Amino acid sequence: MDTPRVPALTPRAAPQLLQLAAEQPSTVISVVVQKQTHDQSIEALLANLGGTIVRDLPIINGFSAKLQAGVIRHLANADGIRWISLDTPVIKQACTGQGCIDPVRLAAAYPQTISADRLWNRATPLRGQGIGVAVLDSGINPQQDLYDNVTWKDRIVASVSYNDGWNQTPYDMYGHGNQVAQIIAGNGSTSNYAYVGIAPRANLINVKVSDDLNQGTATTSSMVAGMQWIYDNRAKYNIRVVNISLTDSVVESYHVSVLDAAVEQLWFNGIVVVVAAGNGGAGSVAAPANDPFVITVGAADDKATSSPNDDTIPTWSSYGPTIDGFAKPDLVAPGVSITAPMPVPNNSLAQTYPANVTAGLNGTRNFTMSGTSVAAPIVAGAVALLLQDEPNLTPDQVKYRLMATAKPIGSAAQSGAGEINIQRAVDATTTQSANTGTAISQLNNDGSSPTTWTSTTWSTAKWSTAKWSTAKWSTAKWSTSAQIMTPPRTKTK
Template sequence: MEETITPTRIFSRWRWLYRLILIGTVVLSSVIPVYAQSEPLRIHPALLTLAEESPNEIIRVIVQQNAQERISGGTLSRAGAQVTRELPIINGVVLELPARKVIDLARARGVRWITVDAPVIPAATPGSSCNMLTNPGFENGMTQWDDWENTLDKQISGHAHTGAFAVRLGQPSGAFSQSLQSATAGGTYTASGMFQRQSSNVRMSVGIDFFDSNWNEIDEVYTEIPPSDNYVPVSIAGVAPAGTVHMSIWVWKDPGGSLYLDDLRLHSSSMDSGACAGYPATAGYNVLANGDFEAGTTDWWLNNSSLQVTSTAYNGTKAIHLGQAAGSIAQSAGIALPGTLYTARGTFHRPIGAPWSGMGIDFFDVNWNEISDVYVTIPETSSYAPVTVSGIAPPGTVHMSVWIHKNSGSELYIDDVSLVGDEVPDAFVQSTGTNQLWHDAQPRTGQGITVAVVDSGIADHPDLNIAGSNNSRVLVSEDLTNSADKLKDAYGHGTHVAGIIGGNGSASNGIHRGIAPGVNLINMRISDGKGMTYASDLITGLQWLYEHQAQYNIRVVNISLNSTVPESYHTSPIAAAVELLWFKGMTVVVSAGNNGNGNGAVPLFSPANDPFVITVGATDDRGTGSLDDDVVATFSAYGTTIEGFAKPDLVAPGRNIVSLSAGNNATVTKEHPSHKVGSQYFRMSGTSMSAPVVSGVVALLLQDEPNLTPDQVKYR
């Protein structure tokens, strides 16, 4: 007989797992009934820091209770705690109470674990990645941050802009900073953050310092932080002068007043490409390396005896100078796809009267035999000027290269060379091969399967209607935000996610489709018009899905969201909730997160660190339907959890994804109007886009094999 799994049985099963990860003992006197003083505290470590440094802060926490014994009303009263929400799926409650009381509460009878009711953000939030700073939101305390003169009164505070924590600088003067080992002369750097300055008479500022190799200051830029009643954004940009090797971002305050700071960011102009997570990406992809020659001649094949790297550049600090001798430079550019239009661009200075020079593209077969080429003459000019040449890769093309040649005599200056292929519409669909399943003798489109999208909502869109009708495939919409906007998706993220799963291309004549264009959807709106929500909102949404699973045949749950506070899956209330859905037969697919840096492992935030769910990282498909040129996106988080599980479980396309727009009033559309694709579609990047690719594939699989369990789906 099949075992019935209930929340109570799950928590009983976890009892000893919780004991394995409880943190060290803190001996405190208390008027609240407690266990023996040797009993370790059942509390997230960050709350201990907050209780010590900001004891009077009113904080919001999630308390998971013992299965056999709940917290008594008297205990809550003595802790000064107010219950703001019940979370029955995890046998939990949401409480607001003074930070100093949380330690006492952690020892009270009935408490299994206390954690922060942390903000939960989409894994495609503008500005969430492309950050050169470590610990920019202070979720790991003040790690990596310094007090220059050790004079500041600095505290971790629960008065945060996003996440659970911020930093408060008190009365004394001083500078709070983070240094970076590497900066590039000529690069443009922007420092920004959210600040709340609580004094109008005291100077406070944020800035960037540029240093030479010996950490001698060369230059600085800064701007004043204005007084405000709430957090306000402040930014400052500067160009690193010649000789720059190091840099730092700093926040200064004079004596008096106080300053809150959160969500600091430092990025360079070179990071503003579509590869940066969260920034809706632009079309095209430059397949050349070092096309600006800032790394000299690296990656280029050279055949010119008078070639030099010159500082007479169009952009940046370096370019190529070809002297009197005849010769060429060239670069092979990996995989080319037949039928694709490729465009080479560059900026050149061919002096008046100089002999012929040209730029071209060669197309080769698998053995590097040339099939065809296209080229254009570089015109004579008095200064740098752009040149473009385009060609369609002929049948049989596998490789290609771009080349620049000059005849003997005079000279040629070369800078900013690129080679870009036109993107295949919805390459993410082609790269998964799912479009082939739509046209089989027994087509699989996800019909009859319901996918729940737990996100910022799903706006009405013709691509989400039943084909040939005005009836929506969104079966039901639940809104937990209590927002005054009355919109089904004020932010725009959830609609984009839903389109990747199940858009049918109705508004684009079938060009922009999702993975499972016949699937049914559940709109579980938990995020507001800024894309923000909290762990308790997410858990409440999951509770609804748990209760209505049979009614709507919910087989897949997509969560393109991540917590902002690191926590073991053993103690995470989000992990507890998603596992209960998993055990009830719902395959839960989640985004890995956009906090990757391309340089190694990073933390994964709940629910991405849970071993049961399918965690999805992002690839860059480079706009082609071929897998041969795919790479893991630099922003995609990966690593090993503290329990030893390697995550993500798989990767899927997540860069430059065109999907549904929630309309011109949606926040992402207003903030990034250049990323609209016509009037009905929008382009975004992030692991938020990768997870729904997999959710759509799971829907197709379940249509074909409806009796599969989530475990069987995961290990197919």
């Protein structure tokens, strides 16, 4: 295997920022600033240059700010600056458009495709009890399917919001976060168990980072702020998994992405990070899906059948190698025509794609989506089942277990280890670790030389112990994401 390359040294600001500084110096822009120091000298310099701090981001030893583009070069040359990034839009990786639990009632195929249904009714049922799954998305609304169907307590145990646009409550009027939450942990009660999430008794932690308008857009800084909250509250809510169904609009090295630096810190602190690969096909894997540590999930088409034997990989599912030479995705899960109950009938997705709305029971409605955005929460729910069964597994052990027990499908380039089979993963006994020897993001280095990861590198990694030394940088490139239209469909046996 080729050694992933280390980015070449360039100025301490993203190239597109330097271009904006030259071409549109009076334009006010949003940036994310990272510091090498832990004092307030950079904040003071920013104020002297006419800039305004918007949000403190201690998870990356930095902050987000607004300033005129013309002062970027001056700020980038200051002592104590590590890197300045554009506070870029972060894209939903979902596509929409036309297009005891009784498994016999299931109308959706995906729980049986990955064998989750075989774990729900064991002597010791595995339904995600006690495991906290954080959903970094457009919010989650209180709804019947997200109550515990044994105790009838609300399983949305915490809700916070960091989005910058309209409706800064934690509620989802866009529709994406609710869909993700249902796929992870819906209990099926509103649909008479036709649509049941993978971990129907897991707890959900609602971290809203994207807007209800503008197609659910998030920003780098809102995502990092959300991840900071997850880190700070991980013990309080037993957050063991985080689902991120968004990717950056810039394709770049993981050594220069603050999103990658942040997800690595969650990973090193015991949280399994599951990320959608994207919907752009070959060579389009962006942060944080490009990070070598996290579990990057591509999409499979389950053909609406319970057996995985006829499954294929849709051409739009993103795959690598990444800019740094890592193979992605790590595995795949069903991601075509995934249907779930829709608790807010007038959300933006339903209004934009009315053909994807179908009638449910007692006046309820369902919504169908396709994309790696709905494949990732299938894996996040599966991880909750595995961690309920073996709570002492580390993120690296979880990743290795899922990949070692996946069913090969299509080409390895497109599907990684293959399609997830959570029953095999639970029944397996290996405790080997993935990622050993992998270089951590240079934004997380403690010193100027690359650090490689082993199971004992940071036994108790903490944000406060991360030092911010000089790093090497590569050229950032812009990319777009694909939109895939698929009609609703029902399961066949």
